[in-house]
Amino acid sequence: MIKLNDVTVRFGDTIALQPTSLAFHRGQFTVLLGASGAGKSTLLRCLNLMQMPGAGSIEVEGLGPLRSGAALRAHRRNTGMVFQQHQLIARRTALQNVITGRVGHYTSLRSLFPLPHRDQEIALHCLERVGLLHKALARIDQLSGGQQQRVGIARALAQQPRLMLADEPVASLDPATADKVLALLQRVCKEDGISAVVSLHQVELAKRYADRVIGLAHGRVVFDVAPDALTAERTSALYENRPHQAAPETHAPHSFPLNLAIAKD
Numbered sequence: 001m002i003k004l005n006d007v008t009v010r011f012g013d014t015i016a017l018q019p020t021s022l023a024f025h026r027g028q029f030t031v032l033l034g035a036s037g038a039g040k041s042t043l044l045r046c047l048n049l050m051q052m053p054g055a056g057s058i059e060v061e062g063l064g065p066l067r068s069g070a071a072l073r074a075h076r077r078n079t080g081m082v083f084q085q086h087q088l089i090a091r092r093t094a095l096q097n098v099i100t101g102r103v104g105h106y107t108s109l110r111s112l113f114p115l116p117h118r119d120q121e122i123a124l125h126c127l128e129r130v131g132l133l134h135k136a137l138a139r140i141d142q143l144s145g146g147q148q149q150r151v152g153i154a155r156a157l158a159q160q161p162r163l164m165l166a167d168e169p170v171a172s173l174d175p176a177t178a179d180k181v182l183a184l185l186q187r188v189c190k191e192d193g194i195s196a197v198v199s200l201h202q203v204e205l206a207k208r209y210a211d212r213v214i215g216l217a218h219g220r221v222v223f224d225v226a227p228d229a230l231t232a233e234r235t236s237a238l239y240e241n242r243p244h245q246a247a248p249e250t251h252a253p254h255s256f257p258l259n260l261a262i263a264k265d
């Protein structure tokens with residue numbers, strides 16, 4: 001349903017994403033694995049064009065190659081996002097936060113006024129699906145980290161998306177809560193036939209919940225496999241082989257001994 005064709009992203013001299021071609025299919029739960037700096041967030045941000053590729057193209061089923069502003073807006077409306085730091089408004093209630101997921105369905109002017117009753121019903125239903133209907137009127141800063149992330153999932157669901165992007169959605173949670181929250185995310189995506197692309201650092205969670213696991217290293221896809229093919233060799237290669245990661249250290253640790261050596265001379 002969404003296809004990247006030779007998508008490339010550079011930041012100055014850094015190639016964050018080498019020319020990458022991938023297709024993500026309807027209802028598939030895909031996990032991105034890779035060391036810090038491997039390009040996971042860059043790939044995720046390309047999928048809703050928060051990051052514009054320097055080269056290549058992105059095609060979405062039903063919308064084509066997203067050349068017009070209208071196609072891009074429609075794609076973003078169809079794309080839910082879940083973040084590591086959930087990005088909820090702390091002093092608003094869970095319900096008020098979830099209802100913001102409906103805003104993209106209205107013009108900017110219309111969204112300044114209270115949304116129709118129907119949107120409140122959708123938001124309440126989404127809170128019910130994540131098991132937090134009883135917390136609808138609780139302020140976000142009165143909820144636990146796991147509950148906050150469930151509100152974040154409810155907000156993305158309220159958008160009624162076709163595609164769900166989640167950037168390290170469980171990184172701030174303890175292992176048991178992380179498991180429960182990821183299980184919830186996977187379940188609701190499956191129930192609604194939503195394609196999900198989720199970056200994680202926990203290999204075990206990828207094995208348990210993914211339909212497909214993509215390994216990234218230095219901005220390049222190094223494997224794209226079913227979870228039962230996620231061998232120890234594959235994952236350790238992902239995290240151990242970091243030649244390009246040493247390069248930025250010329251700005252920090254590597255420059256330190258070099259300066260010392262110069263000073264001694």
Ligand SMILES: Nc1ncnc2c1ncn2[C@@H]1O[C@H](COP(=O)(O)OP(=O)(O)OP(=O)(O)O)[C@@H](O)[C@H]1O
Binds near residue numbers: 011015037042
């Ligand atoms: N806005 C930016 N400006 C400059 N360089 C960037 C920017 N965003 C990312 N990069 C660089 O692009 C590369 C890929 O970064 P990215 O954030 O996609 O990695 P990641 O796999 O998501 O890492 P992490 O697991 O730490 O979030 C890194 O070398 C990073 O420093």
